Amino acid sequence: MTKKNKEWSVLIESLEENKTEEWVVSAKRSFDWFLEHMGENNWVRRRKAVIQYFRQQQDIQIPDSSNVVPDIVREDTRVAFYKDWIAWYLYLIESVYLRPFVDEPSQSARIYPFFSTIGRHIDIAKQIKGINVKLDELLKGNKNQPDSLLFEIVIAIMYQRNGWSVEFLPENSKTKTPDLFVSKEDRKFYVECKRLNKVTDYSKIERKEWRKRWDKLVQIMLQNKAPVFIDVIFKVEISQTSKDILVDAFLAVIDQGITDNGTSIENDEIIIKVKYINMDLVHEHFYKYQVRWNSPQMIALFAGGFDSSGNYTQVHSPTGINAVGPDDGEHVLNLFCEGVHTAYCAKWECIADISIEKKAKDVRKLLSKAVSQAPEDFPTIIHIGYETLHGPIVEYSRADKIYSSIIQFDYKDKDVIAVYCHAIQPSIQIESFECAETTMRFGRTAINLKDLLFHDLLFDEPRTKIRNDTHWNEDFVGGSQLK
Structure with missing residues (x-):
């Protein structure tokens, strides 16, 4: 923020122009859809709880200006609202166009790509059978796990974009079931989605x-x-x-x-x-x-x-x-x-x-859970998502683990035809954010993976640069990030 009036005016104009950027328009579109589903009164109440929480944190963290700040972010005052994750996410998205000076870059960079993707493809998202039940789970449910649910939604959108008819499957209280059922002409598959925690x-x-x-x-x-x-x-x-x-x-x-x-x-x-x-x-x-x-x-x-x-x-x-x-x-x-x-x-x-070994968390446990939820008598596709936040050296190690785990895993009698790993890297910059993404594909049958999913990136927004490389390798060699 500038002190001089002229610089202040320039900044205000820049913030207003940001509202017309494609990703902002798309994120707002998804926010409006979610808010319509949640209900205005419900949102006002939950937003108030988010604001009250952070006001309390600011009172704890912000010192008298004559003193040295003892610590910028302590473990007991972390910048996130754990009680109601999706309300916290919605507050950040709403603030992009209503409160431009409100932000928490390390958190917002993680969610902008998901909200923008959903808003960008909102017309086909609304056509997905069972989407309203999934929104109930996301916005009104008690699980408080929006990262996994947002991942399921963008996976469903990806299949819909590839010409598949997509249906969210209702949860069964007695037994675990796959997340999606997809069909195209005479081909039919179950799809199971899993997402790793942000950090180990x-x-x-x-x-x-x-x-x-x-x-x-x-x-x-x-x-x-x-x-x-x-x-x-x-x-x-x-x-x-x-x-x-x-x-x-x-x-x-x-x-x-x-x-x-x-x-x-x-x-x-x-x-x-x-x-x-x-x-x-x-x-x-x-x-x-x-x-x-x-x-x-x-x-x-x-x-x-x-x-x-x-x-x-x-x-x-x-x-x-x-x-x-x-x-x-x-x-x-x-x-x-x-x-x-x-x-x-x-x-x-x-x-x-x-240290590198322990931070490079494998997907084997999630793969095992996904396989256990696959039916024994029907072909299933598994998608696993995770964030790459520790730099290239850790991700090289993780990629090697993932390759070995998926290739050597004992799928028993389950007809798992393919496994996709979606590595996502939200990246905050000094004055902006980026999102790098790499999809690793593992076919287990003679099926042509390109025929299955021609577009298998989740966040390929307009002007996305797509290359045949991993984003951590490009980071390591000094190239620009793969998006």
């Missing part, structure tokens, strides 16, 4: 271990007073290191003397590089602009750049924090920082083989 339990544990060491380091950096950015690579599991490892490494770097280009040390457990944050550039940016609280732009100012798959942690002392937008009881997550007194930031990763 190991990833959550690893982050907690990082934070234990980071909390100790912050106290030392505050005593040192000089604003710094540190880049940390763990060679062993973080949990196997001393809780003082960052403190000891940082003090060793201080003894060597930090230079503007950075000073690094390395041992058997860790590589750490420390450099001063150029506060003149930071202040210069804030002189012209305000920056969204806890955003990629904020990180980029302190780190000198932003890696969408990187792990970042930051603390700083804001000179002022402003809520942008009308005080209408519907705005939250609309905070912007107008400057900082000082800042400390870190980027970290663990490259230990065991």
